[in-house]
Amino acid sequence: MDRRQRGITIRGNSLQLAFTYQGIRCRESLPIPPTKTALKEIELKLQAIRYEIKTGTFDYLKHFPHSKKAREFRKTRPDRYTIGEGLENWLKLAQTKCQHSTIRDYTSAIYHHLIPTFGDMTITELTASMVKEWLAELPCTNKRKNNILIPLRQLYDDLYHDEIIDKNPLLRVKNLSIDTREPEPFTPEEVSKILMQLHGQEKNLIQFAFWSGLRTSELIALRWQDVDLEQNRLYVRIAKVRGHLKGTKTKSGSREITLQPQAREALLNQQTFTGKQNNSVFHDPRTNQPWKDDQAIRKTVWTPALKKAGIKYRNPYQTRHTFASTLLSRGNKPLWVAQQMGHKDWGQIRKVYGRWLLVLVYFLTYQSGFKSVGTPSNFELHAA
Numbered sequence: 001m002d003r004r005q006r007g008i009t010i011r012g013n014s015l016q017l018a019f020t021y022q023g024i025r026c027r028e029s030l031p032i033p034p035t036k037t038a039l040k041e042i043e044l045k046l047q048a049i050r051y052e053i054k055t056g057t058f059d060y061l062k063h064f065p066h067s068k069k070a071r072e073f074r075k076t077r078p079d080r081y082t083i084g085e086g087l088e089n090w091l092k093l094a095q096t097k098c099q100h101s102t103i104r105d106y107t108s109a110i111y112h113h114l115i116p117t118f119g120d121m122t123i124t125e126l127t128a129s130m131v132k133e134w135l136a137e138l139p140c141t142n143k144r145k146n147n148i149l150i151p152l153r154q155l156y157d158d159l160y161h162d163e164i165i166d167k168n169p170l171l172r173v174k175n176l177s178i179d180t181r182e183p184e185p186f187t188p189e190e191v192s193k194i195l196m197q198l199h200g201q202e203k204n205l206i207q208f209a210f211w212s213g214l215r216t217s218e219l220i221a222l223r224w225q226d227v228d229l230e231q232n233r234l235y236v237r238i239a240k241v242r243g244h245l246k247g248t249k250t251k252s253g254s255r256e257i258t259l260q261p262q263a264r265e266a267l268l269n270q271q272t273f274t275g276k277q278n279n280s281v282f283h284d285p286r287t288n289q290p291w292k293d294d295q296a297i298r299k300t301v302w303t304p305a306l307k308k309a310g311i312k313y314r315n316p317y318q319t320r321h322t323f324a325s326t327l328l329s330r331g332n333k334p335l336w337v338a339q340q341m342g343h344k345d346w347g348q349i350r351k352v353y354g355r356w357l358l359v360l361v362y363f364l365t366y367q368s369g370f371k372s373v374g375t376p377s378n379f380e381l382h383a384a
Contacts, residue, residue, distance in 0.1 A: 007046050010034045015042050018073065021053055021060065027053070028064045078165050083126060083152075084099035084119030090155045101241040109148040112329045113138075118152070118365060126156075128172035135176070142176035149173070184314045186210075191322065193309040201273050201285045204299045208266035208282075209316065212257060213323035213341050215295040216316055217241050222281045227267060234267075236342065243292045255342050 009016040015038065016029045030039045045063070059080055060070040074081050084088035087110045095103055118126060121158055131152075135145050135315070139276055153170045160168040188193070191210055209219055217239035226235045230370070236255050238245050259267070267281070272281055280290035284300075291297060294316065302316050322343070327337045338344075 001061065005204045006043065008039065017042065017046055017049070019046065019049055019053070021058065022076065026069060028069075041048040054345060060149050060342050076124035076164055078159065081123050082119060083123060083155075084115045086117070086123060086159070087114055087151055090151060091274055094151075094154075099241075099246040100244045101246060104242065105147065106151050109272040110151050113148050114152055122158060123156075126169055128169040129168065131173045135173075141178075143178045146175045146178070146262070148352065149175075181327065184309075185317055185322035186314070186318060188308070190311050196278040196303050197305040197308040198301070201270065201283060203306075204266045205282045205306070206271075206301065206319070207298070208263050208270075209319040210322055211263035211266070213320050214257075215239065215320065215342075216297065220280075220294065220297070221245055222256055223279050224281055225279065228279065229259075229264065229267065233257060233270060234259060239289075240293070255339060257340055 006338055007018040010016065011029065012031050012140055012341045013033050013075065014031050016027055016182055018025065020026065030042070032042070049058065049063060059077070060073040061080075064200055071384045074085070091103075091110055092187060093104060098106070111159055118130075131149070135149075138145055138148075140148075149170070156165070156168045156170045159165045195210075206217070208214075209216070212219070213232075214222070214236065218236050221238045221240040222234070222236075223238075226237055228234065234257050236257060238247060240246075270281060273285075274281060282291060283289060284291050284296060284301070298316060303313065324337055327340070328334065
């Protein structure tokens, strides 16, 4: 009997089955001694496989659970491929393209939220209403909810563009609205009071933050090689997030900054501590090592300084708002301020700092000689 013609080949102490599935010739080996009984059973198995392929009910993974090819073919069967399998495979691919901090966020979203809720469902079972109802009950902010959905959105987007699914239910789930917090920059008097509570490296760090506009992740990653005191500028190229160095948040985030006098002063003072022997500009004075993350700054430097100064608590990001509002109130052009902040255009400046732009318009109008414009009402000057 020619078993090879029937798609069965004896290979030593095992049997190999050959069949065509989705236009691809497949071969799978089974560790079964080629006895007469075994051969009859394998013939029946091959007949069942061919029948299932013909009727569209073939489940490769069910017949060959340890086959690598089975897992690849399973992706093409959205009625059998689970969301959990899809998310895990998507995460493996994302790890080759994304930053460490991004992968950490994706991993948290997938294993703490998405797989526990939708993991056992097949790709085709998910509906937009299921996602919306789940989001409504999820106890976190809208911003966090939107971030949790990113892996699921991208998985379904890939499946749709690969023509594995005919429709993408996530297209009918809109991102939730996020309330934009009103900036609360510090007044010049408040800045002075805060700096009076600090000394040495801590003072240099916070003074530089107020007068550079850097994000905290950019601040703690700043290197002396990125500082050009002769040309009065610095280059923002990297950031440190959760202890890992990465590129800036956006392409526009990689930028050249003109040093304000107070920022330059802070750097000159900091040279005494780290300018000669170390690469990182700012160090934790308790360890004389580069800051690991912004949490340490918040707990050991920022919060105690505000308490001692008797100033209402605002997060360290408000140093960035203080920098922007100060420049705008001084009459600097919004586009230039946007570039200093690392925005791709001045749209974000207009959205977040509209109140200070009103001051700029008044300032320019006043200088041009128009007297018909009244003093802006409901205005609080937060700049020096």
